[in-house]
Amino acid sequence: MRTNFLKTLTVAFIFLFSATGSLLAVNDNAKRSEEIRESMWNGDDKNFYVTEIPDKWKDESAVIIAKSMLFSYKKSVWIQRLNSDNYTHYRIKLLDNKAIEEYSQFTFPETKSSYLKSSVIYAGFKLIKANGEEIIIPVSDAVLEERKLNYDKFKTLKLAIPNVEVGDIIDYYIAEEVNFMPTYTYHIFDPVLYKLQADYPIMKQKISFDVMRKCYINLKTLNGTPAFKLVEDKANDKNYYTLEDENRESIDDLRWFYPYRQIPSIKFKVIYAEKSAARSFPGFHGKPEELKSEISEDEVLEVCKYLYDHSEISSPLWAYMKSNKLNKEKDLDKLARKAYDVSRHTSYRANESSLIHGDMEYFENRSSKDLFELSKYYSRMKIPHEILIGIPRHISDLQGLILENELIFMLKVNTKNPFYISELGINRSYGSINPSLQGSTVYSWKQTPSSKEMKSVLVPVSLADENSTISNVSIDIRDLDEDLVKFQLKRSAKGESKAYYQDLLMDYYTYNEDEQKRYNYTDGFSGKKKEIERLEQLKKKYLADRTENFNEALKNSMVNDYDLKLEKADSLVILQTGRYNENPEFVFACNVEASGALKKVGNNYIMDIGKFLDMQVQLTDSERIREYDIYMPYARSFEYSITLNIPKGYTVDGVEDLNTEVVNSTGGFTASAELKGDELIIHSKKYYNHNFEKAEKWPEMVKFLDESYDFTQKKILLKKI
Numbered sequence: 263m264r265t266n267f268l269k270t271l272t273v274a275f276i277f278l279f280s281a282t283g284s285l286l287a288v289n290d291n292a293k294r295s296e297e298i299r300e301s302m303w304n305g306d307d308k309n310f311y312v313t314e315i316p317d318k319w320k321d322e323s324a325v326i327i328a329k330s331m332l333f334s335y336k337k338s339v340w341i342q343r344l345n346s347d348n349y350t351h352y353r354i355k356l357l358d359n360k361a362i363e364e365y366s367q368f369t370f371p372e373t374k375s376s377y378l379k380s381s382v383i384y385a386g387f388k389l390i391k392a393n394g395e396e397i398i399i400p401v402s403d404a405v406l407e408e409r410k411l412n413y414d415k416f417k418t419l420k421l422a423i424p425n426v427e428v429g430d431i432i433d434y435y436i437a438e439e440v441n442f443m444p445t446y447t448y449h450i451f452d453p454v455l456y457k458l459q460a461d462y463p464i465m466k467q468k469i470s471f472d473v474m475r476k477c478y479i480n481l482k483t484l485n486g487t488p489a490f491k492l493v494e495d496k497a498n499d500k501n502y503y504t505l506e507d508e509n510r511e512s513i514d515d516l517r518w519f520y521p522y523r524q525i526p527s528i529k530f531k532v533i534y535a536e537k538s539a540a541r542s543f544p545g546f547h548g549k550p551e552e553l554k555s556e557i558s559e560d561e562v563l564e565v566c567k568y569l570y571d572h573s574e575i576s577s578p579l580w581a582y583m584k585s586n587k588l589n590k591e592k593d594l595d596k597l598a599r600k601a602y603d604v605s606r607h608t609s610y611r612a613n614e615s616s617l618i619h620g621d622m623e624y625f626e627n628r629s630s631k632d633l634f635e636l637s638k639y640y641s642r643m644k645i646p647h648e649i650l651i652g653i654p655r656h657i658s659d660l661q662g663l664i665l666e667n668e669l670i671f672m673l674k675v676n677t678k679n680p681f682y683i684s685e686l687g688i689n690r691s692y693g694s695i696n697p698s699l700q701g702s703t704v705y706s707w708k709q710t711p712s713s714k715e716m717k718s719v720l721v722p723v724s725l726a727d728e729n730s731t732i733s734n735v736s737i738d739i740r741d742l743d744e745d746l747v748k749f750q751l752k753r754s755a756k757g758e759s760k761a762y763y764q765d766l767l768m769d770y771y772t773y774n775e776d777e778q779k780r781y782n783y784t785d786g787f788s789g790k791k792k793e794i795e796r797l798e799q800l801k802k803k804y805l806a807d808r809t810e811n812f813n814e815a816l817k818n819s820m821v822n823d824y825d826l827k828l829e830k831a832d833s834l835v836i837l838q839t840g841r842y843n844e845n846p847e848f849v850f851a852c853n854v855e856a857s858g859a860l861k862k863v864g865n866n867y868i869m870d871i872g873k874f875l876d877m878q879v880q881l882t883d884s885e886r887i888r889e890y891d892i893y894m895p896y897a898r899s900f901e902y903s904i905t906l907n908i909p910k911g912y913t914v915d916g917v918e919d920l921n922t923e924v925v926n927s928t929g930g931f932t933a934s935a936e937l938k939g940d941e942l943i944i945h946s947k948k949y950y951n952h953n954f955e956k957a958e959k960w961p962e963m964v965k966f967l968d969e970s971y972d973f974t975q976k977k978i979l980l981k982k983i
Contacts, residue, residue, distance in 0.1 A: 288383045288401050288419060290373055294439075298384045302351050302435040309466040310353050313390070313431060319463045322512060324361035326464040327431070328353040333471035335451055335532045344444050344534055346451050351435040354462070358428060361462075365432050367422045372406070379442035389423060390431035399423055448539035453531040453665050455657070457521050458487060464510040472502045473532055478540070478547035479503070480554050481530035482664035484522065490553065503553060517885065520656045520893040529657075531665045544568045546666055557663045559705065563716050565666055566651060566707055573634035575642060578608035582781075589643065595677035598645045602683060602692045603842070605636050607781055610688045614785060617770045618800040630671040632686040637673060641709050646676040650721065652704030656893065660703055660718075672696050672721075674706075689764035689773075691843055695724055697758050697896040700953055726929070726949040729757035729898040735874050737906045742867055742980075745860040746829070749874065752837075752851040758896045760840050760848035766815055767850055771808070773839050809834075816852055823876045825974065826856040865982040867912075871920070872976035874904050875946060879967045886964060892955040899949035906942040908980070914942050915979040924969040926962045928955055931970040946973065 289295040303310075309328035319325045334347040356362050373383045387399040404419035423432065456469065470493075473479050481503075483489060490503045505528070513525060521527065533547050540547060544564040548554035582604050583589045591597040609632065633649070640647045650672040653663055663669075672695070673683040684696035701723045705716040737749040755763050778784065787797040817831035833853040840848030861868045908914055920935035933946035948970050955963065 288370075288373055288385055288404070291382065294382075295384050298349070298435070298437050299386050302349075302386060303388070303433070307468075309468075310351065310433070312353070312465070313355075313394075315355055315465065320357065322463055323356075323358050324365075324462045325355045325357065326352065326460065326462050327355055327466070329464055329467040331456075331467075331469050333454065333532075334473075335471070335477050335534070336474040337476055337534060342443065342447075343441055344449060345439065345441050347437070347439045349435065349437040351433075353431060353433045355431050356426065356428060362426045362428065362430075365423065366426055367420060368434070369407075369418050369420050370404075370436050371438075372417055372419055380440070382439045382441075384437040384439070385435065387421060387423060387432070387434040389426065390433060391427075392429045397425075444534065446539065447536040448543050449534045450667070451532045451534070453529065453667060455522060456528045458507055458526040458528070459510050459513040459521075461512060461514065463512045464508075466506075466508050467510070468504060468506050469528065470502045470504040471530070471532075472500050473551055474500070476534060476536060476550055478533040478535060478545075478550055478554070479530065479552065480533070480546055480548075480664045481528070482555055482658075482662055484527045484529070484658060484662055485525055487526040487528055501551075514884070516888075516890060517879070518892045518894045519890055522657050523655075523659075523893065524890050529662075529664060531667075546664065555664065559716055562651060562663070562669070562705055563707065563714075565669070566649060566716075569630065569634050570637065570649075570709060573631065573638050575638045576605060576608060576632075576635045579605045579635075579639060582608060583639075594643070594645045595679050597643060598640060598647070598675045598677055599681075599692060599843070601636065601639055601643075601645075602686075604781075605632070605639075606686050606688070606690070607777060609686055614770050614774075614801070615787065615797055618797065618804045630669075633671050633673055633683065636683070636686070637709055640673075640675070646708075648674050648676065648706045648708045650674055650699065650704045650706055650719070651716070652699045652702050652721070654698040655700070655702050656698070660705070670696065670698060672699060672704075689761065689768060689839075689841055691841055691846065693843055693846075694758065695721060697953070700724060700896060723953055724757060724897060726897040726899040726951055729759045729896050730901065731755045731759045731899070732901045733876070733903070735902065735904045737874060737904065739860070739907075739909050740855070742860060742909065743862065745857045746855065747857070747859055748853065748855050750851065750853055752849070754838075754847045754849045756840065756847040757898075759898055763850065764840060764848050766819060767812060767834065768836060768839060769808070771805070772836055773841060776839065776841075820854060824854075824856065825858075825873045825877050827858040829855040829857060831855075863979075867980040869906075869978050869980055870975075871904070871906065871942075871944070871978045872974040875902055875970075875974050876900070878948075878971040878974050880971050881964065881967060888957055888960040891957050892960060892963065894950060894953050894955075896953045897950055899947065902944070902946045904944040904946075906944075908940045908942060910940075911983050912980045913983055915981050916977065917942065920944055920973075920976055920978075922969060922973065924966040926965065927951065928959050928962045929966055931966040931973070933973055942978070 307328070307330065310330075312327050315325045315327065328351075330351040332349040334345065336345050337343070338345070354365065356365060368387065370385055371381070371383055374381055385401050387401070389397040389399065391397070399421065401421060404421040407418050407420050426432075458464075458467070481490065488505055488507060490505045493502045493504050495502060513521070522529070533545060535543070535547065544561075546554065546557050546561055579601065583601060588597070588600055588604070591600070637647065637649055651669055652672075653660060653668045654670055657668060675681050675683065681693045682695045683692050684690065684694050699721045702721050703718050704721055706719045707716045732754045734752040735749050737747055740746045740748050753763070774785065787794045812834050813832045816834050817828055820828050820831050831852055831854045835851045836849075837851060838845050838847055838849040840846055859870045859873055914937060917935050917937055920933060923932045924930055925932065929948070929950045931946070931948045933944065935942065935944045948966070
């Protein structure tokens, strides 16, 4: 689905203000509203008066004639309040019905205000017809809608644009002016990542920002982006940093594509800091109101040392290891692994009330803070290890580093059997290498008293079979004429492939019994009697709905897996949690009822046997030619064993057509089939050898992707004897 930054403003804006603030109207301040309207629609930017587009783009769905984004950060002169404002303006020519459908309505946040923080929204929308007539759409026509993100409710405004026709121009702006009281004299504004190419071609675009009074600017241009220029606005006593760009071709949503790695992009962040705060907190800041675009290795080391020095060994971890005399373990390899398991256990030990309250944030994987705390423990116990510091590979490599919050961390434990630690998530285990760092060059810092520098190291890439999913499917035809089949599915996943299923199909009660046996504890709510009774009632309700909720989640995931009409998915059983390295695979089983696989032909039946393989990638014509490199999450493999119990009175024709093999350097797909008694047994495997391929390797990938998709279209004939 296309996502336009301005068409549907990011939900994050909604949470910049207090939930108890009073509701105000958009464009509430009449004077300020008129000022913004005048600057947007009657300003001196000539690009916003253009109506014609180049001939080369007349077959596009739409063309962005002009686009302007202004970010403004400043501190009030006399009071300790900050402003973070952004002003966005688009002028778009609509050239087909698809574009009309997309721009026939807009969703944007409402104004909200409280004592500590206010976010005031100004917006304007007008339709310019082919004859030059301009029709302003009143924002007062917008309808208030209540929406939900995770467990939070918020309200937005939806505005319909009536009578839009091919050839019309939509000219609209949305501005947000945020004023708030910072908690500290050091505040990091939300970072901005921005691409110079979009779903539609762009004739002209301008990105500007002004930063005033004790604010620091970090900015990096990537992949051939033009440089920002300093523009002096003497009339308003302001200086702007501005980038002007033009003639950008459209870029569609591509499969396995990291745009910030491959197309012109910008990332920047602004920090407000008093001098004393800037000296106290290490950060990638240069001089106030001046652009900083390079980060040194020493600056990264300074941040890491700060995080390490301000971390402490987790008290529950130390208490458990000490009371159970585990600290006396002489084998450092065993000690390091045990400490990880205990650290994970103590971090999530008391989360039952969070679960039944629906506080799912508690279950998000822990931050780098936990890794530094574990590193402290390892240092205390003289366990050799290093801290790895890098940037998520979907953003950039180390040369593109400019923001502190880009950094992600991982531990490498250098005992006799070295292993990695990516995170202390509730369902995670040691030994995995963070996919966001695999194949990347990162900094390595060994935390020892003499360690005063870092070195660059290459993070290995896991093998396809280390991230495998193995599915066993046993099919029984329940009713030939009703086109109803039932199949039992047993699925095993390991490595990075298991995380999705673990998070989807397990909760506290799934693994708690095992944890109780390992760590010898019993559960129970604490507090006053009434509070305990309330929690017990919540628990009772949660458990009553639990099976149904898991079955619903299971069915929803199966809908994405199979090109069948799923009637039911139930009888979920977790056979192995995959949370401990002695049994690293996550294994579950379930029953599924489905239709859409059988068609009667005379006395016989055609069966879409290929549909019992998970749905495969179906490439469009436009995807077959590729100019961008291929970034995948990780190397991975998928194995399938499909057994069809042949109905009595029937034989199977077409088995020989189920044997195929396409294998090359990028991966492969193989399948084989045989008849054994009253069973048809199919084995197949699909695998991606690497997490990255150069664009010139794409034709090789297309070969096995096509073969695997073609297999899902395979049919057999159930022939009446």
